[in-house]
Amino acid sequence: MSDNATYKPEWVPKGADEKFASRVMYGIRRTEAGSEGAELEASREKDGLPLSNKSPQAIKTARPPALFAADYIEGVLKRDRMILARAITVIESNAAKHFELGQEIVQGLLPHVGKAIRVGITGVPGAGKSTFIEALGMQLISSGHRVAVLAVDPSSSLSKGSILGDKTRMEQLAKEKNAFIRPSPSGGTLGGVTRKSRETLLLCEAAAYDVILVETVGVGQSETTVRSMVDFFLTVVITGAGDELQGIKKGILELADAIVVNKADGANKQKALVTQADYNQVLHYLRPATEGWQTAAHSCSALTGEGIAEIWQMICGFMKQMRQSGQLEARRQQQNLSWLRDMTAQYVQKLIDGNPAIAEPRREIEQAVLTGQLSPTAALRQIMEVIEKGLRSIDQ
DSSP states (O other), rough: OOOOGGGGOSSSTTTTTTTSSOOOOOOOOOTTTTTOOOOHHHHHHTTTTTOSOOOOOOOOOOOOOOOHHHHHHHHHHHTTTHHHHHHHHHHOHHHHHHHHHHHHHHHHGGGGGOOOOOEEEEEOOOOHHHHEEOOOOEHHHHOOEEEEEEEOOOBBTTTTTTTTOGGGOOHHTTOOEEEEEEEEOOOTTGGGGOHHHHHHHHHHHHOOOEHHHHOOOOOOSOOHHHHHTTTEEEEEESSSSSSSHHHHHHHHGTSSSSSOOOOOOGGHHHHHHHHHHHHHHHHTTSSOTTTTOOOEEEEOTTOOOTTTHHHHHHHHHHHHHHHTHHHHHHHHHHHHHHHHHHHHHHHHHHHHTTOHHHHHHHHHHHHHHHHSSSSSHHHHHHHHHHHHHHHHHHHH
């Protein structure tokens, strides 16, 4: 963007470099006729803003040009982060016009995926997942890796957008040119991971990010979904949150390849070590999530960086063992099959929900259940008959 299109506000410290995110774009005030008017410069002057070097008529609201699938594919392979972000937006779109374009992009990039290490990270709220990811990401970048973070946020029930905005909590990592952070709304999906999350992961791999970190909602939702798209599944826990072995209640230990006790620093370090020992004692008697790999608990401090390098070495050891045994290829094949089945179920559900011949009778049956006129078991039989009849009408 040219310098005369933006300006630095008065609160910017003197001598601040471009890393200080403080440049402000001039606004466009339109006339009632819909075009830029001469009042634009007058309004800037009235508000105490610098005047543009361009005339009001010369300032246009520019939209990025529309791209074809080949343009997206080329841009992603050239590691263009702006094109990558736009491609992900197409994938995440619910608009029917974007579906075919998104599938064409993914299909064109398939030969270039599969080389990255995929790590899923979950944990209870407040465990420091985002801080841990930033510390791990900075460690990886310093070692020459390119890191993509897919931060799946809880969705607002009103706007359907992200609530937490994890990108704003990874300030240092967001500044790195070899890092790409993409917050995405969960859309109410269990675990926050959907078909779109899987395809976003593939796009990041095609853009030559060799480590993909997937942060999930982490509020006790279906971590099984997260497990179905990553190579290594890690659970972040903390001390002092009630029952030290609370993860057992949710079955997370049976899915995790490692437990990380975070915030092991200062006065809390000794408690963290005790919690680590407690988890290891229990894990010794549980069936490991990955055959041939013993799940263990580790401690670290995302604040000081202590233990982060050791955790990454442990993940690398896991990946080496998986490749040598052939389990990595087998796991990813099963994940693709699971992905296909999930999409099939979603498509069938869409057919059912969008069929008027099914929707109205189903509402009547559901109302009968609500009023107690029909038992759920009997209602199920009637709904299945309605669905079968409605789907047959599609073929006819």
